[in-house]
Amino acid sequence: MSGNRAATECRATEGPLAEVNGLTVGPVSGGPPVLHDACLSVPPGQVLGVVGRSGSGKSSLAYSLLGHVRPALEVRSGTVRVAGLDPFDRADSGRLRGRVVSFLGQDPASSLNPALRIGTQIAEAVRLRSTVKGAHDVRARVEELLLSVRLPADRAFRRRVPRQLSGGQAQRVGLALALAGAPRLLVLDEPTSGLDPVLADAMRGLLADVLSDGGRAALLVSHDPAWLASVADEVIRLERGLTVAGGPVKSPVPVLPRPVRGGGSGPQQPQEATTVNGLHVRGLRAVHGRAAVLHDITLTVSAGSWTAVVGPSGSGKTTLARCMAGLHQPERGNAEWREAGAERGRGAAVQLVAQDSRGALNPRESVRAALLRPLRSIGRRSAGDAYEEAVRLLGLVGLDEGVLARRPGELSGGQRQRVALARTLAAGPRVLVCDEITSALDQETAGGILDLLESLRSTRGLTVVMVTHDLTSVARRAERVVVLDSGRVIEDGPVDRVLVAPEHALTKELLAKADGPLLPVSE
Template sequence: MTGNGTTARRVQDGPLAEISGLTVGPVSGGPPVLHDACLSVAPGQVLGVVGRSGSGKSSLAHSLLGHVRPGLEVRSGTVRVAQLDPFAPADAGRLRGRVVSFLGQDPASSLNPALQIGTQIAEAVRLRSAVRRVSEVRARVEELLLSVRLPADRAFRRRVPWQLSGGQAQRVGLALALAGTPRLLVLDEPTSGLDTVLADAVRGLLAEALCDGDRAALLVSHDPAWIASVADEVIRLEGGRTVTAGPAKRPVPVLPRARSRTAGPGARRPQDVTAAGGLHVRGLHAAHGRVAVLHDVSLTVPAGSCTAVVGPSGSGKTTLARCLAGLHLPARGSARWRETGAERGRGTAVQLVAQDARGALNPRESVRTALLRPLRGIGRRPADDALEEAVRLLGLVGLEEAVLTRRPGELSGGQRQRVALARTLAAQPRALVCDEITSALDPDTASGILDLLDSLRSTTGLTVVMVTHDLTAVARRAERVVVLDGGRVVEDGPVERVLVTPEHPRTRELLAHAGDPLLAVPE
């Protein structure tokens, strides 16, 4: 399918969903997160929504399901979907999952951690469709899993959410969204946790789902190329206001990926580090229960360097990241940090910034509490100094002091991710394992976060392991890249060699779906 209404997808007259004058703000008062927002989505239309992290995109999307984040309230305006009010309890029950379905930035948080994947999808099929017979429900579950490129065998259906990778959880969430026959799909960064190959596959799946002339979609994304290719109309939010709106075929300022201000591969890095220090992984095997995930993984990350870990969704990247941080006990082998003399007594060794920021932060704690705990406990700072440092850390990741009083549920996905990074930096780690930390951020904010990590490497000798699907970020920031496939290291080498002359078929496949990441590296 091509965008801008040039396919068989037919935009019908009259809105399927309409928002008029919607203002949403904190219950306690203060500036609104959405101010006088308006939009209209007709049957068969794809509306793209773009803007910086924290600009109100997710709040706008959530309103179509009659939902606002904790601590917020609707101050004025109306929302209608299929002529019903999603904020009215009686109408919400008729709309959710049947007329309108949602896939958010944190799909894992919407899955019941105690229920098997197959059971959750089966319940969604029974609740949201006319399918009732056990054999028909099972067949529909298998069809949905296969449609999102996941195994449909009994062993996979019996997995629980914590046994899934971030990309697998994303696709299970998509299967749940498609379990009924929704007329409106609300998609908030639906490919953020996927590798380049699967992202293309899911985009194709969504294109097929939208070929129905009666189905519409609201698509929130930081990927301007995808927005331009699939959307009929695009609106841009800035500070909760709609500042740009128009056809996707017309150039729209959608915050294109900012070019890094740092040097590319081969740049000069701190020279006061030694090869002896750093992360050393030898013969690492890891499993989830009886399911083996990592097989004989060995790699070395010298102190002060940046190594990228890439691979297909489900290849074991997140499990490796947790092993490096000491959060997952390996079955065999070791992952150890060897410190240099200059590091003794400074901070903690290895800290993880998790992909699921919502799950990593205590939903009952304010940002202030989350930051002060490591500052007071590990850094042993006096209360006043700790609070001052907390404000400084928020500023480093691009957040204002007002965020201190909020809880995770009151923040956007991008804001949560930056709070998680600030909390990790508060522990003064010598090595930082970053698991998809920019997937929920707009390109400018993501570039700023990566600039910050580069700066910390230069000034403090911080070691970075970057788990990512963004091969352009790999080309810009890393010196070395490790490729995982099926839980094994299939390629390991300097970035310039691996991205230019890849040796393994899986590496070549990932690069084929990513364009040419080296074109984005400054001269």
């Protein structure tokens, strides 16, 4: 990559591969634009980064290079050109998509056909978008693409279906699909949101390989300015649809004190056999098809505690989260919530907030309907009380009442994730299992969500199980860390011990890729 250069305004660039001038996008019904007079220029061989808070217009800017706007939005003014063609023109769009410009969204699992095997989907993309046609050559290209994104290329993996993938694996399969036609321009929306620190670091090398011939370029939308600073040649920042700043972004992670914790107290030992109130996992073995993904997992999460589950992509974290919430039937063993004086079982006690917020919400259903259903059916509230509670829950997660009338496709990725969290809270859970819920959010918004969880833990005794790749959040929030690898618990203990003196080589490798120290020296 070349060095960082300032990009505070639109500049004429000799032969840009992509160029946006004065683009304004807003609601069809009128109102403030989500993008206002946006400009950018991406020369061949360069990486342009776009940062900003959730809802600032980052994804809308990225979509414009595909000739797409979200439902209920329209282009009000401005021009977009990719390789000299207009992506909003139907004829030009057909020549561009998948061949000249390719896109990977922040919900990669939603772009995969749930009924088709991974190898089949990539093979179809190769046949459609490239000149490779023979069965042998197509299979060789599929294997090459999988290996290029650090995934297994063997027959067993190619025969998996999307539900058998972790979030990080789905992210990389989506990237393999985006690369199938050898596009000149890659548009990646939150490309590291489902990746552990080791794979996020490997993505730097992958992008360098993709751009090595000098004829390709990339636009990267990210909430992680530190990662972008290490990858991009230029960076622009959006706020409320306006380009307010540009140039190099350097955002070292500060060493922050651990917050004063309220609410329940976490376990002093990794597995507290005498704990009565809590989520108990015993002898859990889970499979996808014939492949075992969890092996004899046993642990106890005490009521009111905050436990983090970390590990490389594909280690079984999401499957464990789904087993805890009763959404994946284990082959052996069980996971159940126990509370003195209460009936054993799950019911509404354990609720999952999934990583794929788009897939978790019905695209045809309004936010109002999504929130009112659990409030009426589980909370047994009247229509009026349920509506008031829905507004209150949206306020808790930083959204206003106007969001109730929207559908998921009309929301940004960050807004969808907050709606998904509000819907989960509507069920009144005792345990909230959060699967990478902040991975697609900017640092400020993510911090606000985690502050909310901490507040609920203090005021309601909520138990939090957080599946994450963000070790900084683990250091600041969690009391205990469980490290998974290949479906097994390889390390389990208090945060202050595991992050300061890890015992397993994999834990040490994950910590080595973190951006700066995770705990104050005094601790």
